Amino acid sequence: MKLTRRDFLTNLGFGSFLVASGALAAMLARFLTPNVVTPAPGPVEIGSPDEYAVGSLTHIENARAYLGRDERGFYAIIAICTHLGCTPRLDADEFVCPCHGSRFTRDGKVISAPATRALDRAFVGRNANGKLFVDRSRRVSGDYRLLA
Amino acid sequence: MSLWRKEKSIIYALHPEKIPASGARLTYTFGLGGIAVLASLITLLTGVALTFYYVPTPSDAHNSILLIQDVVSFGALMRGLHYWGAQWMVVAVTLHLARVVFTGGYRPPREFNWLIGVALLVITLVWDFTGYVLRWDDGAYWAFLVGTNLLREIPAFGETIYRAIVGDVQIGANALLRFYGWHIFGLTVAGVFGVVYHLWRLRKDGGISRPLLDENETREFISRDELFFREFILSALISAALVFLTLIFPAPIGVVANLDAGVTDVRAPWIFLWVQNLLRVIPPLWAGIIAPMFVLALIIALPFLDRRGPGRAIWFARERWKPQVILAVIALVLIVLSVVEAVR
Numbered sequence: 186m187k188l189t190r191r192d193f194l195t196n197l198g199f200g201s202f203l204v205a206s207g208a209l210a211a212m213l214a215r216f217l218t219p220n221v222v223t224p225a226p227g228p229v230e231i232g233s234p235d236e237y238a239v240g241s242l243t244h245i246e247n248a249r250a251y252l253g254r255d256e257r258g259f260y261a262i263i264a265i266c267t268h269l270g271c272t273p274r275l276d277a278d279e280f281v282c283p284c285h286g287s288r289f290t291r292d293g294k295v296i297s298a299p300a301t302r303a304l305d306r307a308f309v310g311r312n313a314n315g316k317l318f319v320d321r322s323r324r325v326s327g328d329y330r331l332l333a
Numbered sequence: 334m335s336l337w338r339k340e341k342s343i344i345y346a347l348h349p350e351k352i353p354a355s356g357a358r359l360t361y362t363f364g365l366g367g368i369a370v371l372a373s374l375i376t377l378l379t380g381v382a383l384t385f386y387y388v389p390t391p392s393d394a395h396n397s398i399l400l401i402q403d404v405v406s407f408g409a410l411m412r413g414l415h416y417w418g419a420q421w422m423v424v425a426v427t428l429h430l431a432r433v434v435f436t437g438g439y440r441p442p443r444e445f446n447w448l449i450g451v452a453l454l455v456i457t458l459v460w461d462f463t464g465y466v467l468r469w470d471d472g473a474y475w476a477f478l479v480g481t482n483l484l485r486e487i488p489a490f491g492e493t494i495y496r497a498i499v500g501d502v503q504i505g506a507n508a509l510l511r512f513y514g515w516h517i518f519g520l521t522v523a524g525v526f527g528v529v530y531h532l533w534r535l536r537k538d539g540g541i542s543r544p545l546l547d548e549n550e551t552r553e554f555i556s557r558d559e560l561f562f563r564e565f566i567l568s569a570l571i572s573a574a575l576v577f578l579t580l581i582f583p584a585p586i587g588v589v590a591n592l593d594a595g596v597t598d599v600r601a602p603w604i605f606l607w608v609q610n611l612l613r614v615i616p617p618l619w620a621g622i623i624a625p626m627f628v629l630a631l632i633i634a635l636p637f638l639d640r641r642g643p644g645r646a647i648w649f650a651r652e653r654w655k656p657q658v659i660l661a662v663i664a665l666v667l668i669v670l671s672v673v674e675a676v677r
Contacts, residue, residue: 219507223502269479269621284479
């Protein structure tokens with residue numbers, strides 16, 4: 186088949202239109218994607234180690250986390266349901282998610298679905314002034330403890 | 334000179350000269366499409382009014398609604414009409430869709446208009462959800478959190494889609510502003526365009542669907558004036574009912590959202606209760622993304638599952654059983670799931 190000049194120019198026109206539309210779509214998608222996002226939450230200072238007794242589990246204000254202490258030391262459980270991100274409440278030694286009813290033990294292990302993964306743990310450290318802090322942007326394993 | 338000439342009015346232009354009497358019977362359409370348009374108009378106008386007081390920021394959103402409710406003159410009525418208008422829209426659009434299926438109104442040449450109609454249903458639901466989150470109260474916040482986190486469950490592109498929609502890595506000021514933008518402007522443009530297209534296409538497809546005529550049967554028509562008169566009466570009654578509803582049941586508003594506090598119980602907005610129920614039992618990707626998409630795909634496909642036979646514009650015609658049964662099953666499943674979740 187011989188390509189006439191008219192066909193060539195028509196194809197060129199439509200082709201350019203398609204390319205331009207694609208570029209526009211890509212531009213829009215990029216435009217919608219933010220270049221500046223909320224930074225990860227930093228460390229939250231929570232008080233001296235001796236304010237928390239062995240065996241206690243304390244809600245930390247404004248950190249979406251609970252500070253626990255056992256014989257081995259301090260740990261922090263992040264109060265974000267691993268199912269879809271709601272804040273579970275501590276209810277008679279169990280974390281219960283208000284959205285879809287997932288339940289976790291005091292240690293954050295799954296008791297009942299729909300969640301399938303244990304609650305995440307956050308880093309607990311000690312500042313130079315001796316106060317504890319919880320840093321939710323640093324996830325640690327369930328074995329992690331800050332030695333008392 | 335007279336300023337008012339009936340034959341030059343926009344109302345005249347928007348109505349056909351005559352429509353078949355069968356199509357104008359109340360028990361054929363129940364006026365559901367018209368009710369949806371009326372409800373959306375009321376919602377649109379009251380929405381414009383609400384923008385004068387509503388502040389789309391996390392710190393002020395909830396307070397500005399309390400201001401509208403408790404301080405602004407007729408603010409509670411305005412917001413109530415906006416709320417109830419939106420609920421009626423969802424109900425009317427859904428029932429209108431069901432009416433079209435159960436009377437075979439989608440039959441050729443109206444399949445394309447069916448697709449526009451389904452798009453309008455989706456727009457209505459998104460409109461409803463984006464409006465719900467603007468309340469920034471407890472319920473709205475958790476629905477927002479769960480709804481947006483579901484996007485992250487989409488394989489491979491989840492996080493990209495999440496950022497493009499939420500405008501951040503978490504819901505907050507950016508997300509609220511975006512949903513506000515979509516709610517008051519983006520979806521309004523899409524919705525108004527869709528409704529105009531839907532109505533225009535209805536005219537181009539030959540007006541309201543009608544049954545085939547038997548031999549030596551003549552078709553009866555009603556005039557434009559009669560049609561408009563009926564619409565006017567129905568609109569007046571519906572509007573009055575909306576006002577009464579608003580006065581008796583004010584639009585709900587909860588306590589301000591607090592991410593830090595673990596709340597006792599969270600309920601999705603009623604249109605998504607069935608999704609919340611599914612989320613309790615099956616993985617999020619299946620419950621929150623694939624299941625709704627599957628239902629939507631089934632609804633889109635309904636007219637194309639039925640290509641034969643007459644039975645147009647007749648309620649529950651037997652030869653078109655397939656789409657009717659499928660829709661009835663979908664409706665039954667969604668209603669049962671929702672009711673179970675609501676009484677949990």
